[in-house]
Amino acid sequence: MLGKRRRQRKELKVNTDLKLMPLMNIIIALIPMLLLSAVFLEVKVIETSLPRDADASAAAAQPQKEPPLDLAVHVRSDLYVIDGHGIEPLLIARRPGAAPDSLATGQIEQALRAITTSHPGTTEVRIVAEARTHYQEVIALMDAARAAGLVDAALEGAAEEGV
Amino acid sequence: MARRRRKSSRLMERYASDGGLTLTSMMDILTTLLFFVLKSYVSGGEVTVPPPGVTLPRSTAKADMHTSVVVAIDHDAIMMGGERVATVHEAVASHELLIPSLAARLAEARHQMDDLDLRKGAKRSATRLATIQGDAQIEFRVLQKVMYTLDRNGFPDIALAVLKKG
Numbered sequence: 001m002l003g004k005r006r007r008q009r010k011e012l013k014v015n016t017d018l019k020l021m022p023l024m025n026i027i028i029a030l031i032p033m034l035l036l037s038a039v040f041l042e043v044k045v046i047e048t049s050l051p052r053d054a055d056a057s058a059a060a061a062q063p064q065k066e067p068p069l070d071l072a073v074h075v076r077s078d079l080y081v082i083d084g085h086g087i088e089p090l091l092i093a094r095r096p097g098a099a100p101d102s103l104a105t106g107q108i109e110q111a112l113r114a115i116t117t118s119h120p121g122t123t124e125v126r127i128v129a130e131a132r133t134h135y136q137e138v139i140a141l142m143d144a145a146r147a148a149g150l151v152d153a154a155l156e157g158a159a160e161e162g163v
Numbered sequence: 164m165a166r167r168r169r170k171s172s173r174l175m176e177r178y179a180s181d182g183g184l185t186l187t188s189m190m191d192i193l194t195t196l197l198f199f200v201l202k203s204y205v206s207g208g209e210v211t212v213p214p215p216g217v218t219l220p221r222s223t224a225k226a227d228m229h230t231s232v233v234v235a236i237d238h239d240a241i242m243m244g245g246e247r248v249a250t251v252h253e254a255v256a257s258h259e260l261l262i263p264s265l266a267a268r269l270a271e272a273r274h275q276m277d278d279l280d281l282r283k284g285a286k287r288s289a290t291r292l293a294t295i296q297g298d299a300q301i302e303f304r305v306l307q308k309v310m311y312t313l314d315r316n317g318f319p320d321i322a323l324a325v326l327k328k329g
Binding site: 020021023024027028030031034035041042043044045046047048049050129130131132133134135136138139140142143146147155157 | 186189190193194196197200201212213219220221222223224225226227228229294297298299300301302303304306307310311314319320321322323324325326327
């Protein structure tokens with residue numbers, strides 16, 4: 001009788017270890033699924049719009065005390081030119097390639113920042129690119145302008161290229 | 164000899180295991196990996212992958228992408244909805260700013276969107292958003308022609324897709 005009870009007590013002993021295998025199975029299935037569907041490259045956008053005829057005529061109809069700044073960054077074969085009404089044209093050396101070097105971008109940003117400081121409220125800039133200017137270079141110039149506080153960057157083709 | 168045998172049996176007893184797998188360290192790795200994957204998972208906004216062959220330019224832009232008509236430009240072709248609509252060579256060779264084949268596709272897309280809005284009872288939108296997924300190495304003249312064609316076909320709001328820098 002006593003032996004039977006002892007045997008029963010022995011049989012009722014519960015294993016307290018965690019059963020990790022089902023959890024492991026779920027995680028092992030979940031990780032490849034997430035890795036396959038994950039997008040690691042974050043795609044962002046630069047919002048822009050082309051100027052409307054209506055906007056231009058409205059601006060022309062409005063009487064203005066002083067001419068607009070009309071700030072522009074021109075991309076030339078070997079230099080960048082920053083100019084506008086009442087601003088001395090500023091020349092920055094350009095190394096032709098896919099993207100402007102950090103030195104040129106830094107100089108452009110610094111020059112534009114100085115202009116925005118002296119002309120508060122200016123948010124518009126035209127980026128006048130040559131036909132063969134690479135897209136990456138245009139984006140880098142837009143970034144420099146945005147960093148200087150010129151959030152409305154308009155793209156324009158250089159006239160001499162005839163595009 | 165007997166002493167050595169006793170010592171060895173004592174050591175064996177001390178290091179003896181029940182034969183089960185030690186899963187704790189593996190669980191740690193997998194849990195860390197799971198959190199990393201979940202953190203880098205894009206859960207909000209529009210998820211888009213540029214078509215093969217298109218390397219987007221890198222930028223410091225922070226604006227998220229919205230649902231829109233997507234025009235992709237690589238070295239050879241101008242694509243819309245994953246379909247080639249014009250070649251870059253054709254676009255460059257033409258003296259016109261407008262790309263006719265792209266204009267036709269955009270007009271079709273615009274018509275479909277208007278039709279959908281009408282069925283939903285929504286107000287017809289005057290302007291539509293389009294996203295350009297251009298390769299970083301394309302020339303500005305191609306981009307300019309695509310932008311002009313978009314503008315002339317009811318897509319004046321243009322978003323330039325870029326890869327987030329850093």
